[in-house]
Amino acid sequence: MTRCPLASAVFLFGLVPALAAAQTTARKYICFGDSITEGRGDDPARANPGYPPRLQALLQGAGVSATVLNRGVGGERTPDSLSRIDSVVAEGAPGDYFLLMEGTNDISRAISPETTIFNLDEMARRAEVKNILALHATVIPRKPDAKVDADNLLTDALNGRVRNLAGLRQRREADPYEVFRSTPNLFSGFYVVAADDPVGHPNAAGYDILARVFFNALQGIDTVPPVTGIVSPANGAKDVAASTRIDVDVWDFGTGIDVANTFLLVNGAVTPTVPSGNAVRAHLSYQPPAPLAGIVSVGLRSRDLATPSNTVDREILRFTIAGTTTVTLQGDLNLDNRVDGSDLVIFALHFGALRGSATYDARADLNADGKIDGLDLAILASNFGKSATQ
């Protein structure tokens, strides 16, 4: 296997023109997307809401001669977008940037991730025809009470495909999803609290983060660890064959993956999987030596080549082997088939939360009354120490 992270990093940054050129030449940055680009949920006192004006301030503050255009349309889905993409890219000139963050509304409109990716690719291609540099962005997490995909399984899968698209097409990528999902108190601190909001929108502080994510991606400031692309089995899959192979694509759009320090974990144990690929895209493929059983947790432990490095060490997917009889054990919040101190720790994080609040987690609301309180604790306590059979 070839491991040459430096060469891979050089290759990665060779995909785009030198950033220094953008710092001295006046450029337009066309921000294209839905209400999250438009700036819904931002401070109403702001004349120009959303991340684009913030991005312009950041770029100009860094000495970049930048004009950032907000071309977000609230409620838009990617099939709609194709009807206006040509007029939008016509505003740009060769060397300008096209920042594309869209797709979350497709999930609610019965448009498949496959079609969403097709549409995003087509939009980026039309920008590239005009020698405008396309940058794909992942979509931000849905709030926990979203009516569709509240657990973000589909959003997670879509974002893996967005990264895959960006990587395969050698386009730039910004990763709001990864940054947001690792932000503490995300929904309470950085999202608007609105009962009629079907997906979740950032508040002013959230748009500050979003602008910074795009700024960092454009300026080559690497704050994002290696991220997953397409994974198999899918996160949340059921009835998976016990002999299944586990495949995980890992991408890094910054300094590159430290391949030698990238590991796949199954049920918490490091596997002997040796990554293939390079610093931009590594592939982890693991064939378990014995049939798997029950609920399988797959983790990724990796870091990038930045100094200091950005690290990831977390569960990236979980699936259930066919034939697993899952006994619902109330209080097993981390789904490891037993109720123990780990569950109590998770429970404590949400104690006192009410449904609709950012700290509310339906898993911990064991009697489903909208409050995570002593009654739920009593249920957990009644099962403490018990294990589910499989």
Add this chain to the structure above:
Amino acid sequence: MWGTSFRPLRGFFCLLFFYGSLAAAVAQEDPVQAAREGLVLIPQGNSARLELPGGQALQVSLPERAEVSSLAAVSDTAAGWVAAGSFPDAAGRQRLFLLTGDDKGSRSLPEPPEQPPQIPQQRRAPVLLVDGGRLAGLAWLEGDGLRTLAVRAAAWNGRRWQAAQWVSHPGPGSQLALTGAVLADGSWLLAWSAFDGTADEIVWSQRVGSNWLPVRRLSAPNAVPDITPALTATAGGGALIAWSRYDGHGYQLRMARFERGEWRDERAAGPSGSLYPAFLGGPDRPRLLYLEAAAKAWSVLDLDGTGRVQAKASISSSSLSRPVVDSLGGGVRLRWPAEKRQGTAALKPLEKVP
């Protein structure tokens, strides 16, 4: 071809006005409109405003975080209706629910029973199948993940559900956008989008007697997405389908006619950028609502039983949410209740193609 026979409508006019503050333009939950004019369900959080054909309205309670996907008139009573949707239960499973009622209130109907040991995590997007004003069945998407959904259906005998049938097992990718209709001969017709490994395609199946025919593609294989189908039965015993296909520029509305077990006369039916079709109206005079994204307008086509366009009305709107359509003399009124805006336009006969 429809794509080349569309001509600008002389005398076309439209009027859009607001009767309240502009709501934030986000993807609102669309109102659900039944084929019978005047029967509309407008989601409002964990309840809904149900507008009845007589002009009355009810406030209907819904399960928390419910999504209503289908609404139909039934003839149990003069103002009878039935609605179906899905909701997440306390264990996090997405389950089906059905409500029925009249102008005085509502009551729940049971959901089609699950068949242990297979308890799906997801049951979504139910489609009501109403035959002669009577609830005859339900079709829905079912599976453990949103990308591994099967298509299932069950018959309702007025008191209980028959065993659910498999219409389509999970495929190589997403199966979404389920739509259905009961034809004049009592058979059930379903269509949906299914990823075939290359792109989404429209596929369909028909239940004849008590058996579902093998799932088939509607069109010849192609490498571009075909999305968001809508079906309606027609008076001649057939059906019409409308959907959108990527045409190299945007998505273009297409239509086809179902007759004697086959789809015929497939054609483009709108300009590039025509999306999200929905059928309204009865079998004699179906009406098709869709978005013209490039023109930023919602359009209504009045059709005959074979799908030929008789008249068209368009209303400019920046809203991407589906409106409610009301007949208004020789025209239509489109309403966006969540955004408190509406507009009216005349239905103009389409010019004849030389």
